[in-house]
Structure formats: C-alpha cells, structure tokens
Amino acid sequence: MNTIGQEVTDFVNRSLDSHVRIAVTGLSRAGKTAFITSMVNQLLHSSTHDNLPLLDCARDQRLIGAKRVPQSNLMVPRFHYDEALDQLEGEPPQWPQPTRDVSEIRLAIKYKPKKATKRLLSKTSTLYIDIIDYPGEWLLDLPLLSMTFEQWSEQQASILKGQRLNLAKEWQQLVDEFDPHQDADEKRIATISQAFAQFLMKCKESGLHWVQPGRFVLPGELQGAPVLQFFPIIVKSTEDKPSRNSGYMMLKRRYEEYQQKVVKHFYKHHFATFDRQIVLVDCLQPLMAGSESFSDMRGALEQIMKSFRYGQNNLLRRVFAPRIDKIMFAATKADHITPDQHTNLVSLLQQMVYPTWQTASFDNIEMNCMSLASIQATKSGFVGAGTETSPALRGTTLMGDNLTLYPGDVPKVLPKADYWQKKSFEFTSFRPLEKTTDSPCGHIRLDKALQYLVGDKLR
Ligand SMILES: Nc1nc2c(ncn2[C@@H]2O[C@H](COP(=O)(O)OP(=O)(O)O)[C@@H](O)[C@H]2O)c(=O)[nH]1
Ligand SMILES: [Mg+2]
Numbered sequence: 001m002n003t004i005g006q007e008v009t010d011f012v013n014r015s016l017d018s019h020v021r022i023a024v025t026g027l028s029r030a031g032k033t034a035f036i037t038s039m040v041n042q043l044l045h046s047s048t049h050d051n052l053p054l055l056d057c058a059r060d061q062r063l064i065g066a067k068r069v070p071q072s073n074l075m076v077p078r079f080h081y082d083e084a085l086d087q088l089e090g091e092p093p094q095w096p097q098p099t100r101d102v103s104e105i106r107l108a109i110k111y112k113p114k115k116a117t118k119r120l121l122s123k124t125s126t127l128y129i130d131i132i133d134y135p136g137e138w139l140l141d142l143p144l145l146s147m148t149f150e151q152w153s154e155q156q157a158s159i160l161k162g163q164r165l166n167l168a169k170e171w172q173q174l175v176d177e178f179d180p181h182q183d184a185d186e187k188r189i190a191t192i193s194q195a196f197a198q199f200l201m202k203c204k205e206s207g208l209h210w211v212q213p214g215r216f217v218l219p220g221e222l223q224g225a226p227v228l229q230f231f232p233i234i235v236k237s238t239e240d241k242p243s244r245n246s247g248y249m250m251l252k253r254r255y256e257e258y259q260q261k262v263v264k265h266f267y268k269h270h271f272a273t274f275d276r277q278i279v280l281v282d283c284l285q286p287l288m289a290g291s292e293s294f295s296d297m298r299g300a301l302e303q304i305m306k307s308f309r310y311g312q313n314n315l316l317r318r319v320f321a322p323r324i325d326k327i328m329f330a331a332t333k334a335d336h337i338t339p340d341q342h343t344n345l346v347s348l349l350q351q352m353v354y355p356t357w358q359t360a361s362f363d364n365i366e367m368n369c370m371s372l373a374s375i376q377a378t379k380s381g382f383v384g385a386g387t388e389t390s391p392a393l394r395g396t397t398l399m400g401d402n403l404t405l406y407p408g409d410v411p412k413v414l415p416k417a418d419y420w421q422k423k424s425f426e427f428t429s430f431r432p433l434e435k436t437t438d439s440p441c442g443h444i445r446l447d448k449a450l451q452y453l454v455g456d457k458l459r
Pocket of ligand 1: 099
C-alpha cells in the first residue's frame with residue numbers, strides 16, 4: 001500500500017477504536033485483586049484458549065487477542081498484575097497480597113467487528129479497557145458531603161451500640177479526658193485520632209463493615225497526613241461556643257478539609273471517569289460471622305449504592321457529571337459452595353440489592369446480579385455411590401491438607417433468627433488451584449461478567 005493509503009487505513013482504524021473505563025470495587029477482602037488478576041489473565045489467554053465461552057465476541061471467534069498497554073492515567077499507581085500472577089504460580093500457589101489503594105491497568109483488545117458499519121471500514125477494531133481497582137470503603141464516605149461536623153459527630157454517637165460500643169472503649173476514654181475548649185494540641189489530637197482509627201480497624205476485623213471515614217481504615221498514600229487526624233466529638237448546646245484556637249475547631253476544620261480534599265476529590269477525579277462498575281460482594285464471610293456482621297454488611301451495601309443514585313438535583317450531580325450506565329453486583333468466591341447452591345447465593349444478593357434499588361431513582365443505570373469465582377480454589381463433584389450421592393467440594397487448605405467437604409446450604413432469603421442459632425454454614429479457606437504459566441486460571445462465570453460489562457463494546 002502506498003503511504004497515503006496506509007495513512008488513511010491508520011486513520012480509519014484509529015477512529016474505530018473505542019475505550020471503556022471499568023471500575024472494580026467492593027469492601028476489603030471482597031475479592032477485587034483476585035477479580036482483576038483473573039480478568040486480565042483470562043483476556044490475555046483468549047487468543048489461545050477457549051476460556052471465555054460466555055463472552056459473545058469470544059464464542060463467535062471474533063476475539064483476536066488482548067495485550068497490556070501503558071495506562072492512560074499516569075497519576076494512579078499501576079495494578080500489580082505480574083506480582084499477583086507470580087504468587088498464583090508459586091509453589092504452593094498463593095493468593096495475591098492485598099493492596100490498599102486505587103490502582104489501574106490497561107488492556108487493548110483486538111476483535112473483528114460484527115456491526116456491518118464498522119466492518120465496512122475495517123476488518124479489525126480495538127477496544128481499550130482501563131480496569132480500576134478502588135476500595136468500596138471510600139464510597140461509604142459519600143454521606144459526609146451533606147453532613148456538618150456537628151451532625152456527623154451526633155450520628156457517630158448514635159451508632160455506638162452492641163459490639164461497636166465494646167470496641168470503642170479505649171478511644172472513648174481518651175475522648176472523655178479531652179477538653180474541646182482548650183487550645184488545640186496537635187499531638188494530643190493525633191493520639192486520639194489514632195485510637196479512633198484503631199477502633200474503626202477493630203470494627204472491620206470483627207466483621208463490621210460500615211465504618212466512617214473510609215480512608216481511616218484504608219489511608220493509602222494519605223497515611224499519617226493531618227487530614228486523617230480528627231474524630232467525632234459533641235459540645236453540648238449548654239456549653240460555650242468553642243473559640244477559634246480550640247481543639248474543637250481544629251477537628252472541625254480537618255473534617256471539612258477531609259470532605260473537600262478527600263471525599264469530593266475522589267468523586268470528581270476518579271468516580272466521574274468510570275463508564276461501567278462492578279461491585280463485588282462477599283456474602284459468605286458474614287454468613288459465617290453471624291447476624292450482626294451480616295446486617296452490617298447489608299447496611300454498607302445500601303450505603304455503597306447511594307453513590308450510583310444520581311438523579312436530577314442530587315448532591316452527586318452537583319459534584320460531578322456521572323457517566324456510569326451499567327452496574328453489576330457480583331457475589332464472589334462461588335467456588336466456596338457447591339454448584340447447587342449458586343442460585344441461592346444470587347437470590348440472597350438480590351434480596352440485599354433490589355429493595356434499595358427499586359425505591360430509588362438510579363437514572364436509567366442498567367443493573368444486574370450474579371455469582372462468580374474469579375480464581376477457582378476448589379473442584380466440585382459428588383461423594384457417595386449409586387443413588388446415594390451428594391454434592392461436595394474438593395480443595396487444598398491453606399495449610400496444605402487435601403479436603404473433601406460439603407460447606408452447607410446458603411439461605412435463599414435473608415436469614416432469620418433460627419438460621420444464626422443453627423450455624424448452618426461453615427467455609428474453609430483453600431489455596432488457589434495450581435496453574436501453569438501457559439494456561440489461564442480456573443474461573444466460574446467471569447466470562448458472564450465480562451459479557452455484561454463490555455460485551456456491547458465488542459460488537
Ligand atoms: N475460593 C476463592 N477465594 C477467593 C476468590 N477471590 C478472592 N478469594 C479470597 O479472598 C481473599 C481476598 O481477596 P482479594 O482479591 O485480595 O480482596 P480485595 O481486598 O477485595 O482485593 C483472597 O486472599 C482469597 O483468600 C475466589 O474466586 N475464590
Ligand atoms: Mg485488593
């Protein structure tokens with residue numbers, strides 16, 4: 001082809017290229033790192049393996065291949081794909097190390113377009129996918145934007161009940177000894193803030209997910225910064241108004257700084273750029289941890305959903321112009337339960353998501369629920385013989401023991417009191433299944449998630 005002909009072809013190809021930003025979120029340990037690692041791994045193997053049958057483009061044999069390309073946003077850390085893969089391919093295979101901040105990775109997917117209009121212009125097109133990993137905890141901060149420091153402090157006091165109250169003892173004692181009217185003492189405030197952050201951390205460790213401010217438990221690059229050094233405190237209306245230089249005013253100013261520089265900044269500079277969103281939910285861990293943990297996770301999930309509710313006149317709409325048009329809620333780690341329980345897991349997730357979704361205006365965002373396993377750690381099968389067989393899972397525990405078991409039934413509806421008394425469900429942590437360098441990791445329905453998230457962009 002002559003140079004001009006080549007230039008025209010290049011121009012046409014470039015104008016056919018498209019781009020989508022997919023955000024992956026979920027509370028910590030929901031399975032974000034595992035999901036992104038597997039998603040990248042599956043796509044990189046798509047040209048040589050038949051690993052994504054539920055992705056239309058792959059099933060129709062229009063997917064030519066995928067490769068990694070440098071990410072577009074240079075201000076965001078790279079997602080540690082190679083490191084995660086090294087761990088999965090280790091001997092023995094291990095789960096990738098947790099990461100605690102926002103990160104991203106970019107793939108270019110080359111495919112043969114199905115649409116006649118695109119096909120006429122070029123035989124192949126490229127879809128660039130940015131995959132962004134960010135902690136779901138950050139979405140729990142949205143309500144802070146509409147609360148003053150006083151209102152937030154009141155609200156924090158009102159949720160100190162049950163397990164939370166027990167965990168708050170140490171921090172509360174320090175607050176009791178703190179005089180908000182006295183001149184601000186930065187060191188003292190730092191100490192009490194640290195105790196507050198530790199209390200939030202302990203909440204998370206004992207399975208309570210609804211913690212505010214979200215950055216206190218996942219500070220990322222803000223670790224140790226004064227903007228993360230404040231705590232709720234109430235000054236009674238009968239007391240004098242705290243003076244400008246008081247500790248109280250320092251806490252209030254820092255809270256306001258947090259609202260602007262941390263919360264708003266995230267929505268404006270990250271959230272506003274996402275086209276598609278997948279929210280990963282680990283329903284199994286709170287099922288095992290008990291009633292309080294389960295209802296707390298439901299609360300956190302409801303809170304997370306508020307970030308996608310940006311109808312007219314909404315607070316969010318004033319902060320940024322929303323773009324997300326599709327959202328997927330996925331119950332992760334489905335390989336922890338036998339396949340006959342997968343529909344129950346989806347139904348349980350739907351019961352947590354639908355009521356909130358239906359009562360609110362979500363501005364025509366398409367939504368769906370499913371269950372998946374990003375990286376398989378078990379194989380499912382049956383035990384027994386003849387007509388007396390029952391479903392079972394087989395895997396290798398983290399300690400290296402081979403185990404065959406039936407973890408229990410997943411309730412189809414939100415569990416009632418007797419469920420918690422019976423302790424019907426018990427799951428064991430397994431190592432990821434062994435994989436070789438040249439094959440993709442085993443997954444369950446990750447291709448279905450991909451079809452939902454990008455299928456329409458690959459037509
Ligand atoms: N069996 C199984 N376990 C998983 C899967 N995905 C995640 N996990 C487990 O959940 C842990 C947390 O996952 P990770 O992806 O690090 O969560 P993140 O904090 O959301 O990034 C992992 O270390 C695994 O033990 C999965 O698909 N199957
Ligand atoms: Mg992670």
